[in-house]
Amino acid sequence: MTGEKGFWNRLRLRLLFTGPTLFAFLTVMIIPFIYGIYLTFTSWDGISVGHTLVGFRNYGSVFADSEFWSSFGLTLKYVLFTVVLTNVLAFMLAYALTKRVKGQNVFRAGFFMPNLVGGIVLGFIWQFIFNNVLVYLGQKASIGIFSASWLAEPGKAFWTLVIVTVWQYAGYMMVIYVAGLTGVPADIQEAASIDGANSWQKLTRMTIPMMVPSFIVCLFLSLQRGFMVYDLNLTLTKGGPFGSTQLVSMHVYQKAFLSRDYGVGQAEAFVLFLLVAVITLLQVYFSKKMEVEA
């Protein structure tokens, strides 16, 4: 832009407009990230001032840490189920709620409700439901599957995490799909109807292909959240019973802050970053390829 002359003037403006943001961005995100990579090569216990360089030893420990890999495998399974179920449910809700249903705003507002509340609180609410309400129902109405708390059984506790996550995020993703659906031009829909397309054909041949951008956003968001979930895991199952629901993010936290093994913890966090980055980039790359122009 014209109007400013002189090197100092331009520098002053640059600092004024971008300085605070870039300073915070660099000192909160980038420097810790780079310093974190350095930390993976040290043995730091969290207390001592100095730390010694240990080369790739921490990475060796990461690969030997079977708990890390089992929690990582569990996280993959969790991400797979939550991403698929959340998005299928969210899309169905959005599709139903863009077809002029009575009270559609009330429905949208209601399905979005769980997203107002943080994972800590949601975990506690559902802990009460799984431990007390469902057990009560199971025993009163003798529904075998609910007669004992799901949170106490290693096999079932995992599914409580999936259920609560889907319940929480379906409404959020629904809102994004509603935005996508309302963006599909009405004239194309009409033209297809005149050409004799039924609603299933319109949905699968037109609407879904034109909504690829919404799918990219929703898959990206649900993948990211799935890999990083911590609050809900902490208060709903605490990683138990017997470590059967310890997702990777909780494992990294425990390794670093509770076992005071910061070098290995940071190396695990960095391995997690690499794997998440590869998975999200692949997802975005392949979904971009499927995008079509209206």
Next chain:
Amino acid sequence: MRVQRQLGSAAKFVVLAILLVLFLVPFLLLMLNSLKENAMITSNPLALPTSFKFANYSYAFKQMNYVDAFTNTIIITAFSVILIGICGAMTAHYFVRNPSRLNQNTFLFMVASMIIPFQAIMIPLVKIYGSLDMLNSKSSLIFMYLGFGSSLAVFIYHGFIKSIPKELEEAAMIDGCSRIRMFFQIVFPVLVPTTVTIGILNVLWIWNDFLLPSLVLVEAEQRTLPLSTYSFYGTYTVDYGPLMASLMLTILPVVIVYLFAQKYIIQGVMQGSVK
């Protein structure tokens, strides 16, 4: 044909209504049980309260240090969101109107950084800010939220500012307006809808955030609502009534705001995703 369609839409309405009830039942159960005696909760968690035990609320209110926790959360959320909005808008505006290679690359770098998970940063963050003695302060936490939140804000503002014609800004500059005055008097007002969107996304995140404040705020007086709920739960796990009341107290402020601003909140989330 018409009857069939009407039947279809009635069936759809019923299915949606059942789903909605299933979605909202957890909140309803929470509300009911927050008013009951512990014995009643454990004997039948589905029953309506026979008498209202408001003592649950007053007990939780006191034990959680509700006033402090609420004030802390408001201060942290408000300052973070305002800073992210103003700084993000200024930076995005500068990047759009000065498209040098350096600025474009910085912008792309910020966008790319959004895939870094918080877990990859938390350990060095605690170490760096701990050694600088900057932990346990609200202002450090607010500064961190600016750092973590700025990428998304700059990204969303960038997309919007690109669509604003720059003739308006040039006219103001020719009339002798300084760049900073021009930004606040002409550009920022145009950005209000985008600012609302970014504000909503950030309020939902910062108000409910747990991990970052739990790492930064160590002392009990500094605690935010999620932290004080968590510690309250850790200390009193036998008596369900006050626990339910503490959860109600934590979610009540957001739910009240949501009831009034529900349309804007849903629209904000919608717009935030489209860009």
